[in-house]
Amino acid sequence: MNLQTLVGDPLWRFGTLSVLSFRGLFMWFTPFPYVTNMFVAPFVQVGLFAVVTQFATGRPASDAVIIGMAVLSLTFMMNGGILQSFQYERDFGTFPVILVSRGNRMVTYWSRGALHYADGLLSAVVTLFAASVVFDVDFSRVNVLTVTTALLLIGAAFGAFALFCGNFALIYRAWIILAAGVNSAILALTGVVVARESLPLVLQWAGEVLPLTHGLAALQAGFAGATVNEAGGLLLAEAAVGLTYALVGSGIYRWIEYRARVRGEFHE
């Protein structure tokens, strides 16, 4: 075995599956929807929530809310794209071809999220830029390492969560409803806009098991100058949530294959 066989070919396979599934299954990846979602929506979103916050509280939107908006754009972008990938796999009739292929299922599963991860991070950066342009967000105390680590972890944890939800888009073929549900839960329960302490206890618990909750707290701490060590507990918690969804999600994907073979479902 040479280096090409050991490293080059597996990387080429993962890259090919990631790029071509992104292009083939992500319906927003055409100029108008993509530019709108990536570069226009963040400004609109930040502005809208800032106005709503001011109207609701009588005070200007805090930096925390604006940072939350940046992360929210990451989740909106990744969620829509990944859920589409799973549903359209079935709608386009390519799922049986995956089932009959000799390739590693986990490579296929994770490749569905790879470019959306990059896409989500880009969206978060654009939104933070929008926030810095439109609002006078104080970036003077930012700990870059903490913020970067938190953003990367949030993207990974949310990606694992979106892939987990993608299984249900494949099963129920209702990605729009799923996306709306996920976006609402993230918006309401993770502290993006509503302070978690103000939620009923049950909803606070629900927030604990969602991605973003701990990562966002770490991110906000990073913007306030906290080091990685200081935000370490929050970062670990976010990683643990992501890892759980990664394990459960990939297990469900294997279960779908089992069910397809035994019950004859998902072939059409």
Add this chain to the structure above:
Amino acid sequence: MSEIAVRCEDLTRVYRSRSIAGRAREVTALDGLSLEIEAGRVYGLLGPNGAGKTTTVRILSTLLVPTSGHASVFGHDVVRDTRAVRDVIGLAIGGDRGFYGRITGRQNLHYFAALSGLSRRDAKERTNEMLELVHLSDRADENVQGYSRGMRQRLHLARALLTRPRVLFLDEPTIGIDPVMAQEFRRLVPELARQGITVLVTTHYMLEADEICDEIAIINQGKLIASGPPDAIKRGFGSASVTEATVRRNEPGLLDTVRAMAGVEFAELVPDGVFFKLRIFSADGKLTVPDVHSVAGDGNLDDVLQRGRTLEEAYVAILR
């Protein structure tokens, strides 16, 4: 005897589901199907819609497990040794679907090559070879959403052959293909068999099955009704001879009289423009042209001819 490529023993598949009211429903798609396909042969699976052809292909290609029975491909069990089976098979299903419309034909093949674990170099070489084979090289860099159904069918075949399979499963591969490409397909399949590839093809086109298949199985309601080489199917089941004639006047009682003739197994009289077409199925040599003239009346028959039965007629007779 040559190696057995595909073997099904008493294969049964029952689909179970529940209605919204919770009532259990069962549909038996395969009911004790047994067959064997020798390596390097072209095997046709014929049957009406819902006969169990696609279910058979899905089981053999590891997409579905049988409810009972046993199936293997080159000795590998399709339920337990899925990896080994997938290493030696190619599958063309999907018709209009089964591709990513927003990327090109070449990119689709690259994608499925990567999915199948081919190396980068092998994927590119095989993609070019397969595009050439199915005459899509000049359209390979166009998005698949602009392909006609026939082009998609050819791309299905290209994808199925990417991994150099030893057994190729083709589920209704020529639906939507124009006559020229269908002819090219009928030339290509025996060529693949000459290269040692075993081909299992399901089709509704009897002429196609007659031309390309070494052996045919006719299934209905999940059961094997008949099997053998096409000529044996045509000769071996019921009437072997067909007498056709144009009838000028449909005299009362004519069809009953014909049906009552010695050796006649089945007869039909159908409108054909201003005249009628009489078609009589009989055992070989039992019915002569003068016999037919004698019952139809002088000057009432034109264009009388006798011929062997086509596969389609044999198929209809078997299912009737």
